[in-house]
Amino acid sequence: MNRNGCKLMRALKIYLALFAQMLKVRLSYRGDFIADLFATAFGGLASLFFVLLFFVPIGDLAGWKKDEILLIVGLSMMSYGLFATVSWNLFEFGDRYIIEGRFDRVLLRPISTWAQILCDQFRIPVLAETVIGVGVVAHSVTNLGLDWSALEWAFVALTVVCGALLYVFVFSILASASFHFEDRVGIAPPVFNVIPFGRWPQEIFPWPIQALLRWVIPFGFVAYYPGTALLGRTGLAGLAIAAPLVTLAFGLLAAFCWRLGVRKYESTGS
Amino acid sequence: MNPVRALHLPAYAGFFSGQFRKMLAYRTRYVTGIISYLVYVTTYYYLWRAVFLHRAPGAQIAGFTLDQIVTYVAISWIARSAYFNNVDRELAEQVQNGSIAVALSRPVSLQGTVVAGALGEGLFRFCFFTLPIGAVIFLLFPVAPPPSLLHAIAFVLSCALSQVILTHVNFLVGMCAFPLKNIDGVMRMKHYLIEILSGLLLPISLFPDWLQALSSWLPFQAIAFVPSSIWLGHARGGIGWLGDDPTQLIVHGLAVQAAWVAALALLCAFIWRRAARSLSVQGG
Numbered sequence: 200m201n202r203n204g205c206k207l208m209r210a211l212k213i214y215l216a217l218f219a220q221m222l223k224v225r226l227s228y229r230g231d232f233i234a235d236l237f238a239t240a241f242g243g244l245a246s247l248f249f250v251l252l253f254f255v256p257i258g259d260l261a262g263w264k265k266d267e268i269l270l271i272v273g274l275s276m277m278s279y280g281l282f283a284t285v286s287w288n289l290f291e292f293g294d295r296y297i298i299e300g301r302f303d304r305v306l307l308r309p310i311s312t313w314a315q316i317l318c319d320q321f322r323i324p325v326l327a328e329t330v331i332g333v334g335v336v337a338h339s340v341t342n343l344g345l346d347w348s349a350l351e352w353a354f355v356a357l358t359v360v361c362g363a364l365l366y367v368f369v370f371s372i373l374a375s376a377s378f379h380f381e382d383r384v385g386i387a388p389p390v391f392n393v394i395p396f397g398r399w400p401q402e403i404f405p406w407p408i409q410a411l412l413r414w415v416i417p418f419g420f421v422a423y424y425p426g427t428a429l430l431g432r433t434g435l436a437g438l439a440i441a442a443p444l445v446t447l448a449f450g451l452l453a454a455f456c457w458r459l460g461v462r463k464y465e466s467t468g469s
Numbered sequence: 470m471n472p473v474r475a476l477h478l479p480a481y482a483g484f485f486s487g488q489f490r491k492m493l494a495y496r497t498r499y500v501t502g503i504i505s506y507l508v509y510v511t512t513y514y515y516l517w518r519a520v521f522l523h524r525a526p527g528a529q530i531a532g533f534t535l536d537q538i539v540t541y542v543a544i545s546w547i548a549r550s551a552y553f554n555n556v557d558r559e560l561a562e563q564v565q566n567g568s569i570a571v572a573l574s575r576p577v578s579l580q581g582t583v584v585a586g587a588l589g590e591g592l593f594r595f596c597f598f599t600l601p602i603g604a605v606i607f608l609l610f611p612v613a614p615p616p617s618l619l620h621a622i623a624f625v626l627s628c629a630l631s632q633v634i635l636t637h638v639n640f641l642v643g644m645c646a647f648p649l650k651n652i653d654g655v656m657r658m659k660h661y662l663i664e665i666l667s668g669l670l671l672p673i674s675l676f677p678d679w680l681q682a683l684s685s686w687l688p689f690q691a692i693a694f695v696p697s698s699i700w701l702g703h704a705r706g707g708i709g710w711l712g713d714d715p716t717q718l719i720v721h722g723l724a725v726q727a728a729w730v731a732a733l734a735l736l737c738a739f740i741w742r743r744a745a746r747s748l749s750v751q752g753g
Contacts, residue, residue: 234654245661249670253516256530256675261519382497389504396512403519408511 236324273335275422278362280329293377362421378460485589560643616702627696630726637733668694
């Protein structure tokens with residue numbers, strides 16, 4: 200094996216050891232684990248319940264049937280659940296790592312700081328949201344009488360992974376802003392609140408909001424554009440193909456922002 | 470409660486102004502908070518516009534026209550910007566780090582200080598959140614004014630009562646920290662529960678009958694549905710006892726809120742007394 204290969208293997212070993220250690224820590228608080236599981240399931244079912252409640256008096260939404268909307272909501276829930284496994288540290292990055300000075304320790308380890316931040320508070324219970332999402336998608340596919348082949352399901356898997364990564368990249372970019380502005384809360388909360396925007400048919404929004412959700416905070420690509428393609432709807436379905444490319448572009452941007460931030464980092468000196 | 474204790478008003482005023490000044494310290498949270506509320510109202514505004522798109526002008530859904538439902542949604546979020554608080558989180562932190570013991574050594578009641586603090590935070594939120602958020606939302610969206618000055622005054626009073634009700638609900642959630650230690654899960658569940666059952670996301674009038682019936686027995690509807698209905702001057706198609714007459718609605722709405730304040734205050738006092746008796750703080 201050449202030297203680069205050795206280095207990679209070594210890094211991988213360290214990752215695995217750190218990850219296993221962190222999982223042990225998380226699993227040792229069984230009460231927290233169960234509470235997180237319950238709350239996640241409850242939250243997922245609550246947002247689903249809201250969509251169902253909303254459709255009771257209205258019938259359909261601008262030409263969209265309830266099950267069509269549910270398909271998109273389900274896709275988005277699957278992505279969100281995957282993202283939520285690593286989201287804690289991104290939301291609390293400024294507070295936990297910059298202000299409280301934990302980032303010094305991260306810098307000492309010979310592996311990527313970004314990967315460490317993502318993995319350091321890995322949550323398993325939040326995958327409940329992904330599980331609920333799978334159920335929702337399966338249910339609406341049956342209800343809509345869609346006859347999907349393996350190809351469509353593979354596209355669903357790709358969509359869900361890209362969507363989760365897109366969330367990770369967007370919130371990594373926002374977290375990296377904490378290197379430049381010290382603040383406990385950060386600028387992620389309003390962007391977090393934009394997530395539900397991406398779950399509704401984009402054409403109901405005026406063009407500035409559509410453009411925002413397509414190119415600036417690209418949550419439209421998480422579930423809506425791929426969903427329209429899966430449902431065989433005309434119009435913006437073509438944008439579904441762009442979803443992996445947008446994810447890649449935001450990945451590069453996030454890596455760049457992170458690097459820029461780390462270079463800027465000065466310890467609190469504590 | 471001992472009446473002499475309850476009259477330590479200057480002491481409570483200290484908690485009121487203390488919380489007010491604490492809020493001033495967070496600038497980013499302030500700006501991002503305002504943007505968040507704009508995002509909420511914008512989403513639901515376009516959602517409801519889409520719902521009414523293919524319907525005849527003036528069409529109604531469960532007694533709401535488009536203008537009314539837009540007003541309802543906007544007012545509900547504007548009101549929330551004033552009554553929202555994190556009493557549960559703050560209490561849980563005090564239980565976890567043991568500083569709750571200080572509350573026992575004070576000559577004033579914990580419940581009183583928490584409510585006074587929440588009202589102080591409420592005044593801050595009203596001046597610096599609700600007014601600018603309200604101004605922006607009124608400029609951007611077609612929000613109808615209340616039917617009369619009386620309704621406007623009753624609405625403000627009703628929001629203050631919402632604040633007290635939510636504070637007590639949060640107080641109860643915070644008390645869960647005694648048996649549970651970590652109440653993050655409970656707080657999240659409460660958050661989802663209140664979002665839906667208070668009528669914040671959807672007027673209770675639009676719920677299916679069974680859920681309307683259930684809601685009428687819970688305190689949550691007194692948090693959002695009552696003040697917003699007072700502003701609108703109607704709770705049509707909704708819970709019968711709220712009344713259809715605009716003036717009667719005010720009386721009924723405020724009475725329901727006052728009853729919940731009393732019931733929850735008693736419940737909180739009872740639970741706190743029990744919790745305090747079993748309290749053991751290590752190290753001290």
